[in-house]
Amino acid sequence: MGRLEGKAALVSGGTNGIGKEIVRHFAAQGARVSFCGRDRQAGRAVEAEMAKDGLTVSFTPCDVTDEEGVSKWVDKAAAAFGEIHVVVANAGAARLKPWPRETTDVFDGGIQLNLNGTMYLCRAAWPHLIRSGGGSVVAISSLSAWMAVGCNQLESMEGRQPSLSYQASKAAVEGLVVHLAGRGGEHNIRVNAIRPGRILTRRWEELLGEEGMWWPHYRQVQLIKRHGRSEDVAHGAVFLASDESSFITGTFLDVNGGAAVKL
16 A cells, blocks of 8 residues: 555646656555646646556646636546645746846746745645645745855856745745644644755756756755755655654755755
């Protein structure tokens, strides 16, 4: 029996990278999974790929910045499954616009996607989690939520760093987690976050190679000297979604090779 047997799960941003790997691991552990994404073609391709591997998952096209669309997706999944037990708020994106040249429009877009999209999903799923007798919400944060980048670090990161909107939105997601953990306890709803560091997804590796995406910097600050992979985050998500973590809420699971300790 899988670690998520009998659970019905929602995963936002499940068409690639970390989200896709979470979808795969959840389904492999016995969960019924509905995932969303903006790219309809990519979503159908994930469905087909999972089916080829013997896993059944369901895709719904949805942009998490569309509050009404998120509610429709959640209600559709709840009707199909009869209940919702797990929510993974993964959809998001990092921008690299340097301070102070990030425009207000770009800043607002980052907040809308990373923070508001997480909130829309949690709010839409909340009544379903209560009706199911509780469950687990897992938000995907980032080491960037609290990691400052000074001039020395910026040099080792080849002059590029996550944008203000990305860092601010991920820090706000962690505040959201704390708030919802407080509200969820009485309903047996656990709310936690995973804080990935540098995760070399297959997409980034194809674009930049193993040395790209700040590896010279992270090779120095990580205690574990290997690339972080999407499956590392997925393993953490399975744990936080499972009954193994039934007495854990309001916490942040660092998945960053020890970078958080050294930084």
